[in-house]
Amino acid sequence: ADFYNALYAWNTGLVLQVDKQGGGPAEIISGDAVLRHYLSDMRPVVGGKSFFLGLGVGISHAAWENQPDTPDGSSDNFSFLAEGGLEWNLDPVLVLIGKGQYRLYDRGGHNHSGWSIHLGFGLPFPF
Numbered sequence: 001a002d003f004y005n006a007l008y009a010w011n012t013g014l015v016l017q018v019d020k021q022g023g024g025p026a027e028i029i030s031g032d033a034v035l036r037h038y039l040s041d042m043r044p045v046v047g048g049k050s051f052f053l054g055l056g057v058g059i060s061h062a063a064w065e066n067q068p069d070t071p072d073g074s075s076d077n078f079s080f081l082a083e084g085g086l087e088w089n090l091d092p093v094l095v096l097i098g099k100g101q102y103r104l105y106d107r108g109g110h111n112h113s114g115w116s117i118h119l120g121f122g123l124p125f126p127f
Contacts, residue, residue: 012037013124015054021103021116025066028105028112030079032058042087052099054083060105062112070109079105085118095122 007013015034022028034056042050058081063074085099097120105112 008042010037011040011042013042015056015122019058019101019103019118021114022112026062026064026112028060028062028079028103030058030060030103032056032079032081034081034083036083038087049086049088051086052084054081056081056083058103060103060112062105062107062110064110075108075110077105077107079103079112087122093123095124096120097122 004014013036015032015036017032017034018030019032020027020029034054036052036054039051039053041048042052058079059076060079061074061076064070065072081101081103083099083101085097088096090096097118099118100115101118102115103113
């Protein structure tokens with residue numbers, strides 16, 4: 001949000017993430033841009049936490065193999081996601097994140113949509 005003042009005024013941040021789900025017979029890898037709206041101050045001076053809701057879009061690569069009724073293959077397309085979670089500001093340059101995320105990817109008869117739970121860390125830019 002620090003690179004575009006209007007985002008901070010709306011208490012919203014732009015999140016860039018890489019997400020890999022699945023493995024083995026089916027997986028999806030996505031590069032996403034997410035607009036995340038915080039329900040309280042997202043960058044408190046003394047640190048703290050804030051709940052958030054987000055919507056995003058990604059460019060995804062889905063791959064599948066060993067499916068009984070479908071030959072092995074892959075596809076590249078857009079996917080959409082919705083998220084909700086909690087972000088802890090431990091330091092001005094480090095945040096911890098816990099969230100639930102739903103990714104929608106249903107293309108060409110292959111549905112890789114689903115819920116996932118994420119734990120992670122982030123580096124707010126600019127520092």
